[in-house]
Amino acid sequence: MNFDLDHASDHAIAKAYVAFLVAKKMNDGHAARAAFCAKENVAPKLLYANPHIAGIASLFADQTNVERVADMTVREYLRYHYYYIHQAYKYGIPEMQQTWLGHHIIKSPADCWAYQELIWRQKPDIVLELGVMFGGASVFFAHVLELIGHGEVLGVDISLKNLKHKPKKGGRITYLEGDSGSKEMLDEVARRCKGKRVLVIADSDHEKEHVLKELRLYSRFVKPGGYYVVEDTLNDLMGFHPVPNEGPLAAARQFMAENDDFEIDRRLPEKYLMSLSPDGFLRRKGGKA
Ligand SMILES: C[S@@+](CC[C@H](N)C(=O)[O-])C[C@H]1O[C@@H](n2cnc3c(N)ncnc32)[C@H](O)[C@@H]1O
DSSP: OOOOTTTOOHHHHHHHHHHHHHHHTOOBSHHHHHHHHHHHTOOHHHHHTOHHHHHHHHHTBSSOHHHHHHTOOHHHHHHHHIIIIITTTTTTOGGGSOEETTEEOOSOHHHHHHHHHHHHHHOOSEEEEEOOTTSHHHHHHHHHHHHHTOOEEEEEESOOTTOOSOOOTTSSEEEEESOTTSHHHHHHHHHHHTTOOEEEEEOSOOSHHHHHHHHHHHGGGOOTTOEEEETTTHHHHHTOSSOOSSOHHHHHHHHHHHOSSEEEOOHHHHTTSOOSSTTOEEEESSSOO
16 A cells, blocks of 8 residues: 555544454564555655554554553543544454444444443333444344343344344344334334333434434334433544544433433443443433432
């Protein structure tokens, strides 16, 4: 690959460099950088002055375990996680994608742990997942429900073409294909959720208007004490690319300004410090704490 030095983005170069380190099983250092620059025709200054590289390189440095990560800031870690793990499938490093028992999942390990605690505590009848993509998160939720011995996953996606597994007949996962913003989908979800305790996890289209529309349509299924999670609010805060200027966080804030019956639970996602959904865990007031 030859980078156009006038237009190559820092991220494109960093992505290629991480892929190079992973493929060559090399540690970051002058030798690796020189080899990469020679191979890809990149000026060394584009690596050394690259804001992505600073934190990421420390993970690929030839140091002991704690030194590899201790100097990273939380911001650097979040940027690293977003581009090279969370979105690895999109940026050409699929071997870096987070997996759950082999299923590709687009979350963070910290949030998965928080979800496990939430599901255990709430014992929902239905985990309503808006936006399923590969289906790895549905499998994760279903496994947790299986261990608890209660509940099922209802996954909605505008297209199920990216699903990487077939849900078992009579198993805990059901998928519905269609626009979460459509009346038909709302009616079908309403039919299946009638009288049930529902945990909503919204992770579909991240444009503010769509996230807000989902909040207005699907928050009605959350009973007092239950949760509606608006995922990826961190995108707005960190300016992750490609994301809209106004995304899930802006939608969650507007919804909270319009509604008095939900409150933000900061403690649960922040317990593990690095949630991708800060101020996105919305709890309906009332019910058990
Ligand atoms: C970020 S992925 C979901 C990842 C999944 N929840 C996980 O954690 O592994 C977003 C998904 O939302 C779907 N999507 C986008 N717009 C949608 C819409 N209007 N209705 C339903 N799904 C939509 C996309 O097709 C895509 O599969």
